[in-house]
Amino acid sequence: MAVQPHILTITESTEGGVTEHAYVIDCPGVTDRCxxxxxxxxxxxxxxxxxxxxxxxxxxxxxxxxxxxxxxxxxxxCHLAGHDSLPEAAEALKLRPGMYPVDYFFGDGYDLELSVRVEVAA
Ligand SMILES: [Zn+2]
Ligand SMILES: [Zn+2]
Incomplete structure (x- = not known):
């Protein structure tokens, strides 16, 4: 059985001419990895x-x-959902608002890398 991915939700809001993004991770269930x-x-x-x-x-x-x-x-x-570097890591993906299944990699210290999971047809 495939492991359910974490879901990154990006929302956009504009206030006073400034566009801001909010990033939320939904954990499919905490495993030893996250x-x-x-x-x-x-x-x-x-x-x-x-x-x-x-x-x-x-x-x-x-x-x-x-x-x-x-x-x-x-x-x-979930370490990913509460990660201090989540906004930076998500921002680096340059995605439009929406929901994306993501993979993640914890680097040294507070490093975090995200990548959008590409769905593979069965
Ligand atoms: Zn103890
Ligand atoms: Zn998790």
């Missing part, structure tokens, strides 16, 4: 002493992130 990870803030987090990059502590999988110097834990939020 899942957002957040710094673990459990006060009793026991991942501190782990030697590996991933460890299960207080029942949750933790991932060590060097850049943040901390343990990250998975959330049920």
């Amino acid at each position: 899942r957002s990870n957040l710094l673990c803030e459990a006060p009793d987090c026991t991942a501190e002493d782990a030697e590996d990059d991933t460890v299960v502590a207080h029942g949750v999988q933790h991932i060590w992130v060097d850049d943040a110097n901390g343990w990250y834990v998975p959330t049920d939020q």
